[in-house]
Every structure is written in C-alpha cells, then in structure tokens.
Amino acid sequence: MLCIVKFFAVMLRRIGRALFLVTAAGLALVVGLSIALAVDRRSDVELPPPTGPFTVGRVIYDWRDTSHEVLAWVWYPADSAGPPDDYMPAEMRAHQTPPVAPIRWVARDRSKVKAHSMADARMPPDGGPYPVAILRGGGSTSASSYTSLAEDLASHGYVVMGVDVPTLTNEVIFPDGRVSRRRPENDLEEYSDDERPNMAGRLLTIWTSHMSFALDRLAALNASDPSGRFTGRLDLTRVGAFGHSFGGAQSAQFCHDDARCVAAIDIDGMLFGSVITEGMPKPFMFLMEGRARTTTPDSEVRALLTDMRSLYDHLPSETRLSLSIAGANHFMFSDDGSAVWSRVLLRGLQLTRILKLDGRRQVAITRYTARGFFDAYLKQKSTGRLNLLSAQYPELEVLDLP
Numbered sequence: 001m002l003c004i005v006k007f008f009a010v011m012l013r014r015i016g017r018a019l020f021l022v023t024a025a026g027l028a029l030v031v032g033l034s035i036a037l038a039v040d041r042r043s044d045v046e047l048p049p050p051t052g053p054f055t056v057g058r059v060i061y062d063w064r065d066t067s068h069e070v071l072a073w074v075w076y077p078a079d080s081a082g083p084p085d086d087y088m089p090a091e092m093r094a095h096q097t098p099p100v101a102p103i104r105w106v107a108r109d110r111s112k113v114k115a116h117s118m119a120d121a122r123m124p125p126d127g128g129p130y131p132v133a134i135l136r137g138g139g140s141t142s143a144s145s146y147t148s149l150a151e152d153l154a155s156h157g158y159v160v161m162g163v164d165v166p167t168l169t170n171e172v173i174f175p176d177g178r179v180s181r182r183r184p185e186n187d188l189e190e191y192s193d194d195e196r197p198n199m200a201g202r203l204l205t206i207w208t209s210h211m212s213f214a215l216d217r218l219a220a221l222n223a224s225d226p227s228g229r230f231t232g233r234l235d236l237t238r239v240g241a242f243g244h245s246f247g248g249a250q251s252a253q254f255c256h257d258d259a260r261c262v263a264a265i266d267i268d269g270m271l272f273g274s275v276i277t278e279g280m281p282k283p284f285m286f287l288m289e290g291r292a293r294t295t296t297p298d299s300e301v302r303a304l305l306t307d308m309r310s311l312y313d314h315l316p317s318e319t320r321l322s323l324s325i326a327g328a329n330h331f332m333f334s335d336d337g338s339a340v341w342s343r344v345l346l347r348g349l350q351l352t353r354i355l356k357l358d359g360r361r362q363v364a365i366t367r368y369t370a371r372g373f374f375d376a377y378l379k380q381k382s383t384g385r386l387n388l389l390s391a392q393y394p395e396l397e398v399l400d401l402p
Helices: 001-041 141-153 198-221 248-256 299-313 343-351 359-377
Strands: 057-063 070-080 117-119 129-137 157-165 171-173 179-183 234-244 260-267 284-289 321-326 397-400
Touching: 057 141, 057 198, 070 129, 070 198, 117 141, 129 141, 129 198, 129 248, 141 157, 141 234, 141 359, 157 198, 171 397, 198 234, 198 299, 234 248, 234 359, 248 260, 260 359, 284 299, 299 321, 321 359
Parallel strands: 057 117, 129 157, 129 234, 234 260, 260 284, 284 321
Antiparallel strands: 057 070, 070 157, 171 179, 321 397
8 A cells, every 4th residue: 555655656746847847848938939029029120122123202191071081101103212211100100009919919019110111202303104003901901001012013113002091991090190990880800791791892882982082182183282292293094903802802893983993903802892793894813812722612712712703704804814822821911921920920820831931922922913913004014915923933823713
C-alpha cells in the first residue's frame, strides 16, 4: 500500500512540474507575443511605393447638397516633390474612434502608416487631361483604406476619386471634425440570407446616386476649380469605376446606370442590381480571389458564380475579362495586408496557411491588373483582346465561369 502511495505521490509531483512548465511556457509565449505585437503596431511601416513616373498629390473634399453628402479622397498626378501627408491627416485622426479589442492589439497605429501622397500638391503644368477612376471600398470600409491602389494609379496618370458616404461608411471623419458612423440598418451583416438581397438593392441605389453626385462635383471642378488645380485637367469622356467586395457591386451598377462611366472592375465582390441580368455595352473585368476556382464551391460561391455568369453573358465578348489570383484572400486587397495589420499577425497567419499569399504581393498583382485594364480601356492602349496574364505574376489566372 505504501508503495502505491509513493508511486502516486511521485506521479503527482511530475505532473505538477509538467503543468508548471507548460503553464510557464504558455505564459512566456503570451507575454512575448504581446510585447512583439505592441512594438510592431507602434513601429513605422510604409505602403508599397507607387510604380509610375508621377509623384502623387491628394486633396480631400466635403461635398453636399440637399440630398447628398460625400467625403471625397482625390489622388492625382503631381508636379512637386516634398514630404508626404499622413496616411490619415492628423486633424481627422484626432477624432477617430479607437479600435476595440482584439482589433486594437493587431491593427497598426494609423499615425505609423506612411503613405506617398502630398497634400494639395500642384499638378504638372503640361500633360493631360487625365482619365478619372472612381474608387469604392469594401462593405463599409473607407476608400482611404485602398490608398496603395489609388496612389499607384495616380502615379501612372489617373485622377482617382474615392467616395465615402455618412451613415453608410463605417466611420466618416470630416475635415471640420464632424464624425458620422454607419447606422445599424445599413449593415448588410445584420440581415438574414433571405433579407440581404433586398437590403443590398436599397443600399446599392443610395451608393450609386452618391457616386454620380461626386462625379458631378468633380466635373464642376474641371469646369472651374477655385484653386485652379483641376480646371481643364480631367478627361470626363474617360471615366472608370472600380471597387472591392460590395464596392465591386457598386462599381458595376454605377457603370450600368451612369453613361459617363465607360469601364469598370469588380474586385472580389458579389453582384447585386439590374446589371446582373441586363449587362452593359462596356468593358468589364472580374478580379477574384482563388476561392472562386474551387471545384466544390459552397452555396455563397455558387450564387456568386451564377450571377457572374449572367453578367458575363451580357457583356461584349471582346472586352470582358474574368481573372482570379491563386492564394489571394478576400480581406487582403486593401491596405490591411500591406501595412495596416501587424506583421506579427500576418506572419502567423501565413505560417498556419490561413493566408497563402503575402499581402504586399496580392496588392502588387491587383495594382498591375487594374492598371492594365484601365490603360487598355481608358487610355485606349489596347489594339486587340486584352491579355493580362504575366510571367511576373504566375498567380494570375483566367477564371472559367460555369
């Protein structure tokens, strides 16, 4: 009996030591990870540099009338060299709502994200007029979260206008300090699968109306800009639209509705609206994450592919494209994967294969593809059917729609 007691006593001591070591190791790991995340989120990081010949300027407008208000972020070719403005201007950042846990542990302090745009810079004295590309973010995300895409297009001779709308965008901070947050009834995630299409249609109508209003205001600047910056410098016969996720659906429907839009891109977005069945006689491109290529798609992907097929069949065959990026992730088309999210977090997601493609690589491929499409159809550089496949980006593949 005594031997048995001694045996269990020894075993309990060993188990206790093992638990202590495991607990200590786990605690050390948590502490180490917390320190790494804290240091990383407070360290400077730079967005991928623009690849074009122009430096980039940025100006922000608050435009409103009796039925519309938009915050417009406008990036454009610049003719000056100087220090870039903050990723989010300091006077706006001061009113930003701090992210909640656990987001604040893995999202970089916006003051530490370095962009490449100069505030209120001059445009080149010669050249232009420049084509216009209207940018919409995913869901309720601000267009400013796609600064890397916007800056790159602007550096290649485009005027890029990002559009945010109060009560629809998650948080709109106006230059005068006013703050508007998305209303719950404007959040598609709050609705059931059965309710979502009708609500998406309602929001789509509001979004596209505000996009047209913003383009009206940009046209007014082209006619007579009080600052002189944009007067006569915009080519409003060459307007395109591009957006991510729900912003992709908005871009498609906007280009269907507004005759001034001549080409559009849907970046990994489900479709809504009459454009699905009516199409449009304009160049259009799908750029999707690799999930759309799966041989056993889930119900959401099947619905997306069905709508994509319908729209694709109602587009001119010579100017329609459907591409996918192997290994891409839906949430990494914005600046999140290249600068905003903690590098520690992103590295962990890559090691566990939750992320299969580096975020900066995904942004580089998206930049290349969007620029190639708009060069072809807004700058009329294409003389035949456009082929954007490239040995430089083997992840880019043709997506065959069922």
